[in-house]
Amino acid sequence: MVFSRLFFIYIFLPVCLGAYFLARGTKMKNNVLLLFSLAFYAWGEPVYVLLMLLSAVINYTAGRLIGRYGDSRKSRITAGLAVFTDIALLGVFKYSGFIVENINHIPSVELPVPDIRLPIGISFYTFQTISYVIDCLWETVTPQKSFRKFLLYVSLFPQLVAGPIVRYSTIEKEIDERTSSITDISYGLNRVVLGLAKKVIIADQLGIVADSLLGGIENATAAAAWTGAAVYAMQIYFDFSGYSDIAIGLGRVFGFHFDENFRHPFMCRDITEFWQRWHISLGTFFRDYLLYVPIFGKRRKYGGLFLVWLCTGIWHGASWNFVIWGLYYGLFIFIETLIGKKRMKKIPLVIRHIYSKAVIIAGFGIFYFEDLDKLGTFFTKLFSTGRLIGLQDRILLVNNVYLLILAVILTFPIIDGIRRISQRSAPVRTAAAVSLPAVSAALLLLTSILLVDQTSHPFLYFRF
Amino acid sequence: MQTDNKKPGKLLAVVNIITILAVLFGGAAYLIFLPHETVAEDENRRLASFPEFSPKSYIDGSFTGGIADYFDDTVHGRDRIKKFIAADITPLKGRKYGGDEDGAELYGIAFEHSEETPAVTTAAATTAAVTHTTVSSPAVQTTAVTTAPIPAEEPAAEGGEINSNILVVNKRGLPLYPGGDVQGYADTINEYKKKLGDVNVWSMVVPTAGGLYIPSNYKSLAVDEKKDIDAIAAALEGAVPVDAYTSLAAHKSEDIYARTDHHWMALGAFYAAKAFTEAAGLPFKELSEYEELHLHDYLGTFYGYTQSPTLLNNPEEFVYYRPKNEVTVDQYDTSFRDPLDVALLVPSDNMTPSGYYYVFGMDNRIAHVHTKTGNGRKLVIFKDSYGNALLPFLTYSFEDIYLCDMRYFDLNAVSFIKQVKATDVLFSMCTFSATGPNLNCLKADMYK
Amino acid sequence: MNRSDVQKRLNSIFCDIFDDESIKISDSTSAADIEDWDSLEHINLIAAVEEEFGMKFRMKEVSGMKNVGEMLDIICERGSK
Numbered sequence: 001m002v003f004s005r006l007f008f009i010y011i012f013l014p015v016c017l018g019a020y021f022l023a024r025g026t027k028m029k030n031n032v033l034l035l036f037s038l039a040f041y042a043w044g045e046p047v048y049v050l051l052m053l054l055s056a057v058i059n060y061t062a063g064r065l066i067g068r069y070g071d072s073r074k075s076r077i078t079a080g081l082a083v084f085t086d087i088a089l090l091g092v093f094k095y096s097g098f099i100v101e102n103i104n105h106i107p108s109v110e111l112p113v114p115d116i117r118l119p120i121g122i123s124f125y126t127f128q129t130i131s132y133v134i135d136c137l138w139e140t141v142t143p144q145k146s147f148r149k150f151l152l153y154v155s156l157f158p159q160l161v162a163g164p165i166v167r168y169s170t171i172e173k174e175i176d177e178r179t180s181s182i183t184d185i186s187y188g189l190n191r192v193v194l195g196l197a198k199k200v201i202i203a204d205q206l207g208i209v210a211d212s213l214l215g216g217i218e219n220a221t222a223a224a225a226w227t228g229a230a231v232y233a234m235q236i237y238f239d240f241s242g243y244s245d246i247a248i249g250l251g252r253v254f255g256f257h258f259d260e261n262f263r264h265p266f267m268c269r270d271i272t273e274f275w276q277r278w279h280i281s282l283g284t285f286f287r288d289y290l291l292y293v294p295i296f297g298k299r300r301k302y303g304g305l306f307l308v309w310l311c312t313g314i315w316h317g318a319s320w321n322f323v324i325w326g327l328y329y330g331l332f333i334f335i336e337t338l339i340g341k342k343r344m345k346k347i348p349l350v351i352r353h354i355y356s357k358a359v360i361i362a363g364f365g366i367f368y369f370e371d372l373d374k375l376g377t378f379f380t381k382l383f384s385t386g387r388l389i390g391l392q393d394r395i396l397l398v399n400n401v402y403l404l405i406l407a408v409i410l411t412f413p414i415i416d417g418i419r420r421i422s423q424r425s426a427p428v429r430t431a432a433a434v435s436l437p438a439v440s441a442a443l444l445l446l447t448s449i450l451l452v453d454q455t456s457h458p459f460l461y462f463r464f
Numbered sequence: 465m466q467t468d469n470k471k472p473g474k475l476l477a478v479v480n481i482i483t484i485l486a487v488l489f490g491g492a493a494y495l496i497f498l499p500h501e502t503v504a505e506d507e508n509r510r511l512a513s514f515p516e517f518s519p520k521s522y523i524d525g526s527f528t529g530g531i532a533d534y535f536d537d538t539v540h541g542r543d544r545i546k547k548f549i550a551a552d553i554t555p556l557k558g559r560k561y562g563g564d565e566d567g568a569e570l571y572g573i574a575f576e577h578s579e580e581t582p583a584v585t586t587a588a589a590t591t592a593a594v595t596h597t598t599v600s601s602p603a604v605q606t607t608a609v610t611t612a613p614i615p616a617e618e619p620a621a622e623g624g625e626i627n628s629n630i631l632v633v634n635k636r637g638l639p640l641y642p643g644g645d646v647q648g649y650a651d652t653i654n655e656y657k658k659k660l661g662d663v664n665v666w667s668m669v670v671p672t673a674g675g676l677y678i679p680s681n682y683k684s685l686a687v688d689e690k691k692d693i694d695a696i697a698a699a700l701e702g703a704v705p706v707d708a709y710t711s712l713a714a715h716k717s718e719d720i721y722a723r724t725d726h727h728w729m730a731l732g733a734f735y736a737a738k739a740f741t742e743a744a745g746l747p748f749k750e751l752s753e754y755e756e757l758h759l760h761d762y763l764g765t766f767y768g769y770t771q772s773p774t775l776l777n778n779p780e781e782f783v784y785y786r787p788k789n790e791v792t793v794d795q796y797d798t799s800f801r802d803p804l805d806v807a808l809l810v811p812s813d814n815m816t817p818s819g820y821y822y823v824f825g826m827d828n829r830i831a832h833v834h835t836k837t838g839n840g841r842k843l844v845i846f847k848d849s850y851g852n853a854l855l856p857f858l859t860y861s862f863e864d865i866y867l868c869d870m871r872y873f874d875l876n877a878v879s880f881i882k883q884v885k886a887t888d889v890l891f892s893m894c895t896f897s898a899t900g901p902n903l904n905c906l907k908a909d910m911y912k
Numbered sequence: 913m914n915r916s917d918v919q920k921r922l923n924s925i926f927c928d929i930f931d932d933e934s935i936k937i938s939d940s941t942s943a944a945d946i947e948d949w950d951s952l953e954h955i956n957l958i959a960a961v962e963e964e965f966g967m968k969f970r971m972k973e974v975s976g977m978k979n980v981g982e983m984l985d986i987i988c989e990r991g992s993k
Contacts (some may be wrong), residue, residue, distance in 0.1 A: 006539065007532035010491040017488070043528045138972035186477035189484045205557065215573030272950070287951045292958075292974040301955040341948050342931075391684055394561065395570040395631075401558040433476045437483035444487050450553070452545045453771075455537040456507060 001043045002161065003246045004199045006451050009444075012040065020254065026177055030152055033254060040157035041121070048119035051093070052155060058085055059129035060150045066136040067143035079137040083130050090126045093119055098318035121161040123315060125154050127285055132168040134289055141169050149175050158250035162243040164261035164281035171256055178255035190440050191249025194415075197443040198242030200450050202407055206235035209400050213393065214368055217377050223389035225381040226361060227397065233364035234407045237265065240279070266411040269352045270344060271332040271359055286312060305337070306330050316367070321375055325366040332359050498540035505543065505816040506768050512537035550771040560774075565635070568682065571770040572629035572640075630770055631678070631685060635778045636723040637766030638674040643687035644899025650699035652907050653891055657702040659878045659910070660889065668706035668740055668892040669693050670728070670850060673721040675895060676713060689895045696898065703891075706743045708736040719783070724775045725764020727821055730784040730853050737857035740890065746841065746861040753860065754785035761817045768818060782820040784809065787859045789836060796830040798874040808833065808856060824852035831867040835859045844886040846870045846877065846906065848897035862888070870897075870906045877909035913988045918965075922984065925964055929957050939981030965991035 001008055016036045023032045042049040062082035069075040091099070096114045103109055132153070135141040144150040153175060159166050180188075213220070213228030220228070244261035251258045265278035275283050286308045293307070294300060306327065313326015336344060344352070362382060369375035397404065422429035504511055515521060515530025522528070539545065560567025629640040649669070657665040675689025690709055697705035712720060712735055720732030728736075734751065741748040762782035767775040786809055794803040810823050825831065827849050842864040845851055848871070855867055866884055868877070870893070881889055893902070919937065926935045930948045943949040949957070958974050961983070967990045977983055 001532065005532065005536050006491075006495060007535045010488065010495045011535060014488050014492045017485075043532065044525065046522055046525050046528060138976060140972075140976060182474055182477045182481065186480045189481060193484065212570070212573055288975045291951055292955065292971050294971070300959070301952055304955060305952060337952055341950075391682065392570055395568050397558075398561040399558045399569050403557040433473070436476070437480040440480065441483045441487050444484065446553075448491060449545055449549060451536070452539050452542055453549050455512070455533065456504075456546070456771075 001040055003243065004196060004204075004447075004451065005454065006448065009196065009448065009451075012036075012043075017253070029254075030149065030175070033156065034148060034152045037152065037155040037157040037160065041155060041160060044120050044161075048122075051089070051119055051122070052125060053151070055086065055089060055126065055129055056147075056151045056154045058082060059133055059154070060144070060147050062133050063136045063143035063150070064145070066133070067145075071139065075137055079133050082133045086126050086130050086133075090122060092116070093122055095314075095318045124163045124165055125160060127165045127282075128168070129154060131165070131285060131289065135168055141172055144168075144175075156251075156256075158254070158256075159247040159258065162240070162247070163279070164244055164247060164258060165285050166258055166281070170258060174256050180253060180255040184252050184255060188249045188252030188254075190436065191252065192246050193249075193440045193444045193447075195242040195245030195247075195249060196447045198238040198245060198410075200447045200454075201443070202403075202410065203235050203237075203239035203242060204450070204454075205400075205403055206231050206238065206407055209396060209404070210235050210368075212396050214365075214378070217369075217374055217381060219390075220381045221387050221390050221393065222381060222384045224393045225365070225378055225384075227393065229365040229368065229378075229382075230361045231404065231407075232368050233266075233361055234411065236364065236367070237262070237278075237411065238407065264411065264413045266357070266360070267413070268356055268360075269349065270336055270356050271329060272336050274356060274360060275329065275333070282312065282315070302334060302337075305334055309333070317370075319370045320372060321366055321370050324375075325363060328363055328366055494540065495535055500534075500538035501540060501542045502538065506546070506763065506818050511542075546771070547776060550773050550776045554771065555773045562681075566633065569632040569770070569772055569774060570630075570685075571632070571772070630766055631674070631682060632766070632770060632772050632774050633679060633682060634677075635774055636673065636677060637726070637770065637772070637775060638678050638686075639672050639726050639896065640686040641672065641674050641689050641692075641895055642900075643692065644896075645903060646692050646695045646899055647699060649898045649903055649906075650696050652903065652910075653703045654699075654701045655910065656878070656889070656891070660881060663881060663886055664744070664888040665703040666706050666740065666744065666888065666890045666892075667696065667700055667703050668708050668736065668890060669696055669898045670708045670732075670736055670892065670894050671712065672726065672894050672896060673723075673728070675709070676716055676721065692895055692899060704743065706740045706890075708739050711735045711739040719780070722762070722764050722766075722782075722821075723778065723780050724762065724767050725821060726766060727764070728850060728853060729782070730824075730856070733850070733853035734785070734857050736892075737854050737861075740854075740892075741858070741861045744861075744888065747837070747839075748857075749787075749860040751785060753788050754856070755788060757784050757786060757812075758782070759784075759812055759815075759817070759820045759823075762820045763817050764821065765818075779817065782817075784823055784853075785856060787856050789859060791836075791859050792834045794832045794834075795825075796832065798828065798830065798872045800830055800875060800880065803832075806831075808859070821849075824855070827852070827869040828872040830869075830873070831855070831865075833859060833865040833867070835863055835865070837861065837863045839863055841888060842866075842884060842886045843888045843890060844868065844881050844884065845890045845892060846873075846909070847891075848893040848902060850894045850897075851892050854892060870909055871902060873905075873909050874912060876912045913991055915984060915988055918984055918987050918991065919980075921964060922961065922980070922987070925957070925960050929953065929960055937980045939984065940979055942979040961987065964993070966993040967991045 001012065003009070016032075019032045019036070020029055023029045038049065041052060045052075059082055062078050065078045066075045069078065093116055096116055100111050100113050104111055104113070132141070132150075136143045144153070153166075153168055153171060156166070156171075210228055210232035213224050213231060217225065217228075241262040248258045248260070259281065261279060261281050263277040263280065265274050268274040268277055290311060291304045291308050293304070295303070295307075309326045309330025310323065311326070312329070313323045316322040316325065362379075365378045365382070366375060369378050418428075418432055422432045500511075502511055502513075503509075512530065512533045514534045515527050517527055521530070560569055562568060629642075631638045631640055653665065653667050669692075671689040671693065674686055675693075678686060693707075693709050697707070712732060715731075715735050718731055719729055720735060721728045738748055759782040761779040763775065763779045766772070791808055793806050793808050795806045796803050806825075810825055812820065812823050815822065833855065837860060839862070841862045843858065843862040844866045845854070846868050847854070848869065851867065851869070855865065858865055864884070866880075866886070868880075870877075873880075891906070897903070923935065923937050926937055926946070927933050930946055930953065932946075932948070935946060943954070954974070958969055962968055965987050967987065969986065973982075973986055977986075
């Protein structure tokens with residue numbers, strides 16, 4: 001199930017909230033959450049829910065064993081086996097088709113390509129279980145004794161299908177004891193509405209523009225390629241960060257405090273900073289568990305860097321364009337490291353902004369085009385000369401001008417700004433606080449109205 | 465988002481929670497208790513129904529998924545909500561290009577036929593057409609309606625769809641012609657002529673609204689339809705081209721093309737039929753010999769696809785004509801079997817404004833019209849959906865007319881023409897069909 | 913090993929790695945205090961410290977170290993030169 005549909009917002013969520021707040025005590029609340037989380041997952045994956053359970057059993061057992069063996073070789077072997085199994089499951093269910101297809105490029109090799117559908121959320125929950133096992137080994141967390149609580153950590157529906165990757169340490173205490181204060185619930189609900197609005201009102205509408213601009217890349221002008229990729233970058237941002245907002249908001253309603261996953265990434269001044277603001281939970285995962293793996297000897301700084309970016313790319317999808325995408329970012333971060341922070345700072349801010357936005361926008365082109373031929377065309381179009389902008393692009397941009405302006409404005413930390421101003425000015429504070437419920441309700445209604453249209457099957461193709 | 469713990473802050477938080485929960489639970493009540501819709505008229509389909517449980521439907525996810533789809537798809541007042549979105553929300557996204565009321569809106573992945581590189585005509589255009597062509601999604605097919613008021617969606621024909629890039633300008637939808645295989649069409653018709661020998665073979669390629677109405681400042685968005693029509697006429701050998709373009713262009717100011725649909729109107733077909741019968745030297749009756757019928761508030765396929773507020777606010781009058789002479793009409797399946805006695809024009813009762821075009825009948829049946837003309841002329845028409853509207857206007861000109869859609873034809877076309885002892889064959893279709901993917905059907909019909 | 917000795921030697925490694933003679937480390941110094949101390953420079957720092965003190969950090973230590981104090985503790989415990 002996804003969050004941005006009426007069935008979730010108006011059937012699943014009210015029932016879940018009702019049951020959760022009727023339940024007394026953290027234990028009962030945990031049971032309610034676990035039940036709804038499993039139902040949520042099984043709704044979309046009636047069979048693969050077993051795979052998630054299997055993964056939970058394996059990692060739970062590993063955690064218990066590590067707890068028993070303490071700091072010993074046995075613990076390291078157990079952790080190694082668990083992590084290996086996690087990666088193997090991910091490999092089989094996410095990458096086997098891709099791997100076999102590429103092996104088949106070797107002459108005289110003709111393996112049957114396995115037809116395995118990707119289980120929803122496997123990339124996210126697998127990374128959570130990996131982090132858990134390693135944290136147990138490193139003794140940064142105490143292995144969870146209750147399987148139910150561990151399963152709740154793995155399957156918690158707010159972050160299950162689209163992240164963020166929540167560390168066990170984040171919820172270790174709250175899974176045993178937590179309260180949802182009135183302000184928590186209020187904040188959480190607002191955050192959920194904000195996330196839904198970002199996804200449905202902004203991202204989905206931007207998607208139409210991006211597809212129009214990038215869809216006919218063969219005939220695109222340089223301006224269309226750049227704008228198309230920029231619009232797509234914003235689409236992905238509002239989509240993904242909207243989902244993170246919903247996850248963080250729902251978590252807060254239930255009394256959990258998840259870490260932020262996005263911090264206005266387009267405000268960055270360089271690519272290194274972009275990745276400190278974009279999908280933060282993935283970046284910190286790779287930093288903590290992969291970057292320092294000592295397999296590159298003396299030069300492990302750059303070895304580790306490219307390993308991390310290779311994995312970041314692959315994590316996003318089983319396709320070459322994602323590999324290229326990851327290494328592309330790795331390359332720019334490598335260059336920035338060579339230049340060094342101090343010298344980077346001496347470059348005028350405007351230039352750093354232009355450079356970083358250009359790299360990011362072109363990067364999202366790599367993300368968009370899974371077909372490598374089209375990706376190649378895209379890059380030649382980016383640097384093509386000739387007509388600056390075609391008539392069709394001008395019409396499209398004018399047709400969507402207010403949407404695009406709004407989207408650009410919203411990439412800036414507007415809400416933080418309002419909050420800052422309202423801290424200084426009492427009238428603004430009152431106005432903001434009083435209008436908040438109305439704004440939230442209006443956004444939720446608008447989102448819902450737009451969702452009615454989502455099941456439309458327009459005549460995508462007309463017939464003569 | 466204040467997280468102030470002081471008392472007024474807390475009160476506001478409570479108000480906020482109550483407001484949002486009111487929307488959530490109110491919405492839940494709306495979704496659960498209000499009657500569910502069953503049909504989407506503007507999309508021509510039956511909405512999702514509550515799924516049936518079976519172990520199989522559970523395991524493949526179609527049961528749980530179906531429940532969610534059911535609630536999402538059958539929202540009470542869906543049609544009104546959708547129209548509200550089109551009329552009041554979509555326009556907030558931006559402005560029309562180059563004008564307030566009559567400005568341009570663009571839908572789809574428009575390909576631009578650059579004026580600055582006129583040299584790359586056919587080659588570039590063909591690539592564009594091919595890359596934009598996709599087979600329609602099976603999901604849409606399976607939800608098609610089969611009951612009376614809304615006609616069933618036509619079954620998918622191989623390569624039968626053309627990606628719809630639509631320009632809405634001057635309150636009119638215009639399909640943007642991507643160009644295509646002009647020589648391929650001419651070769652195919654010439655081959656038909658060779659195989660048919662003495663039979664008169666006519667080719668009438670008609671423009672779409674785009675070819676007639678695109679304002680000069682938007683011409684670069686599409687390939688010139690007139691140029692391709694002329695190129696086809698010049699490449700025909702033995703087969704005779706019929707120039708419908710000139711007749712249609714002469715009547716441009718009349719309502720000869722739908723503004724909200726990708727078809728022409730009956731009046732356009734009338735002028736084209738006139739051009740054809742004049743070229744063939746056959747009798748033809750003016751509109752006085754027809755009964756004029758009106759349907760109101762027609763919103764055709766362009767609206768369904770674009771949800772354009774401009775089209776929504778400008779529905780049109782659907783006018784068609786019934787010949788006063790008596791005709792008998794039999795409908796057959798695509799292998800010319802199982803005849804059904806039907807009327808020339810499908811009764812429009814219970815038809816929804818988006819389905820009006822179906823008064824001309826469906827594409828996936830072969831129709832045989834027998835008239836009292838008694839002149840011994842037998843015509844076989846191979847056509848796309850434009851051809852349906854021609855039929856009523858040829859009933860004073862031919863004794864027998866066989867109307868065949870090239871996409872839904874399971875016999876050998878040449879044998880069929882010979883079998884019914886046709887004196888004339890008319891290939892009549894719009895430019896998109898002649899030079900686009902539908903051409904493959906026309907070619908294949910020769911070898912079935 | 914003498915902790916203040918270790919701290920002096922460590923300080924010069926910091927100055928070297930981060931190319932800044934003005935760095936004065938203390939137990940509470942963390943990555944937030946030294947601008948160039950990011951996750952990548954951390955690798956260089958670790959490598960330099962390992963070489964200087966003839967020891968190896970474990971991965972959990974490399975990854976989990978919160979401040980200079982923790983690093984000093986580990987060096988004092990396991991450093992061999």
